[in-house]
Amino acid sequence: MEQEYIKLIFGLKLKQIRTDKNLSLFGLSKICGLSKSYLNEIEKGKKYPKPDKIILLAEKLDVPYDQMVSLKLDKNLAPIGDLLRSKILKEIPLELFGIKESDLIDIVATAPAKVNAFISTIIEIAQHYSFSRESFFLASLRSYQEANNNYFDDLEQQVLKFAKAYHLNLSKTLTSKDLEEILIEEYGYSINNGELEKYEALENLRSLFVPETKTLLLSADINEPQRAFIYAKEIGYNFLAYTDRLYSFPWIKFDNFDQVLNNFYASYFAGALVIPKTQLVPQLEEVFKTDHFDTKKFLSLINSFNASPESVYQRLTNILPNSFNIQNLFFLRFTHRLGSKKYHLKKELHLSHQHSPRANETNEHYCRRWVSLKVLNDIKMSQKDHEFDIQISEYDGEDNSYIVLSSATKDPFKDNQFRSISIGLLMNKQLSRKVKFLEDANIKIQQVGVTCERCAIKNCKERQNSPIVLDRIAKNKKVESIVEELQAKFKS
Incomplete structure (x- = not known):
């Protein structure tokens, strides 16, 4: 000891x-x-x-x-x-x-x-709650992100420094070929595109780095944006000189918190490289300045980068607090399997305070009125590559409203599995100063709860279970009231 x-x-x-x-x-x-x-x-x-x-x-x-x-x-x-x-x-x-x-x-x-x-x-x-060591480290990391409004200027500056050193024009879309050349020529990497496919158990693994030979093994199923992000992340590890690191994506195991933190830093570096701030901010300003929400313009913003919709949404959580002073927001990622009635909240980030919705580990039913779940149902029916929707969610009993943008895509690594990513912005005076389309009559306003078991909304057609938690609370209050009446009645 x-x-x-x-x-x-x-x-x-x-x-x-x-x-x-x-x-x-x-x-x-x-x-x-x-x-x-x-x-x-x-x-x-x-x-x-x-x-x-x-x-x-x-x-x-x-x-x-x-x-x-x-x-x-x-x-x-x-x-x-x-x-x-x-x-x-x-x-x-x-x-x-x-x-x-x-x-x-x-x-x-x-x-x-x-x-x-x-x-x-x-x-x-x-x-x-089966709270694992991994859960503890991830909770610590989220708290660290929230304490810094998920914006790290030193990493933003490192990206600019890297781009200048390697003569990368961040006003143009970066391709995986641009980044692969740097990995091979500058950092001595070897790229292997076929080995992972030989092992059925590794079907969900996107990449594996072998440090002894600097070999990067890639899944044949990754698309161009995923390849670019993986390359950018590897460059981040090298340019930022992080040797205590994770070697697989997604990770299989870790030894200490520094590896989790360095993985986040390298991922942040990658996001800032493939989705440059100088390119993202002007496009967001264009989306925000009109008095109606232009879906085509927002989707064009997403498609203008060599990045997945999820990477763009995550990048918004960096840029909105810093460049627009929009600090009350949440980010969510749900997964859902075709034929299942369950929706799993796999990733969340809350800035400024703990917004609803939140991950729930008690097998309660998330509100089916959330746009995050709606787009998952939409993409199951349409079988499109990308479904998008926007909604103003008014949370029952919390006196809070959020404008929520949500996208759903297919999971390229799992058959009949879908995922949605959402960003919710608290509707307040600061948001109304920055975003002009909040009064757009075409944006649906929906009263929502957190879980059915805790929701008091009457006559909800989407309800999956009765409000048993609220019923229990009401019953306890009634018992408490009767006890007080009895005490008053017989105390003299």
């Missing part, structure tokens, strides 16, 4: 033994002859006493020496010991949020019982 954690565990045990014997720090200082300040530093995990001092403490507290130095904690503090032994504090990206590990250790040492209860609660919630 880390030496500081060993000191902390000893301090926790000393404090527990002392408090169990109803001794204050002053009292312990009196009976063992050690200063109160020294004992306080031991209990906070800042110092570890020498053997002679441990023998003295064990004698005065009437506790066996072996028990004092053992790393085992009793059941009341065991979860804290498990936490320290797991080294999870080393994996949490505390530095991203300006938190020092020593701050957390001080909190643990100051109120171990309360912290233990908190940790136990978090562990129980994590187990109940």
Whole structure:
């Protein structure tokens, strides 16, 4: 174990033994002859006493020496010991949020019982929701993105620096051929387009990088925009000099949070390279300046880049907060299989605050009035390559309205599987100053909920289940009201 954690565990045990014997720090200082300040530093995990001092403490507290130095904690503090032994504090990206590990250790040492209860609660919630290490890291990454409004100017500048160094004209569409040449000539890559197809189990893998030989294996099923993005991401890893990285896309495993973070940085670099800010902003201004929403103009914007619709929508989450000061937004990606009644929210990002809708892990039914789900049903029927729709969603009971743009496409790697990507913009004064088509009468206004089980909308034809959660809350309130009436009736 880390030496500081060993000191902390000893301090926790000393404090527990002392408090169990109803001794204050002053009292312990009196009976063992050690200063109160020294004992306080031991209990906070800042110092570890020498053997002679441990023998003295064990004698005065009437506790066996072996028990004092053992790393085992009793059941009341065991979860804290498990936490320290797991080294999870080393994996949490505390530095991203300006938190020092020593701050957390001080909190643990100051109120171990309360912290233990908190940790136990978090562990129980994590187990109940099957909260994995991957989920934890991705949640940390989302929080980091949200804290920075998902815009990273240093990466934007690196893209401009790269384009200048390699004489790339960002006013023109970048092709995979342009980027492949740089990978091969500058970074010594070898491109293999056939090997992955030999392994049926790898049908969903788009790329795999082998660092020892700098070989990039690509799926034969990827299209031109996907190939360009993969190349741009590999360039990002190299140009930004990230060696601690993930090697497959999508990833199979990771060893630490730095790999997850570097994967995000390389992906951001790729998005900024194939969808340059200087090209995207003027086109968005054209879409926003008219008093009606021009679908053809928006789809033309998407198609003007050598990128998938999902990449363009994700790029909007970078550009809208920075260039238009539109910071209240959400991004969603749903997947849906033909013949299934389930819709899975696979990716989400919320800027400024936690908007609805949110990922729901309790098997409730997402509102079927969402445009995100509508376009999935549309593309099932039409079998087109791309379905688009726009809607103003008014959330029942939340006094919030969003204008939501959503696109659905087929999943090129899974038969009969579809995905939708959506971006929702909170309708407020700031949005109305930047976007002129909010009053467009052709944009459908829809009252929506979050899940059917929590929705109070009456006579909803799309409802998949009764509002059982709301019914339970109403029942509890009724019981509470009757109890209060009874207490008032019989208290005198």
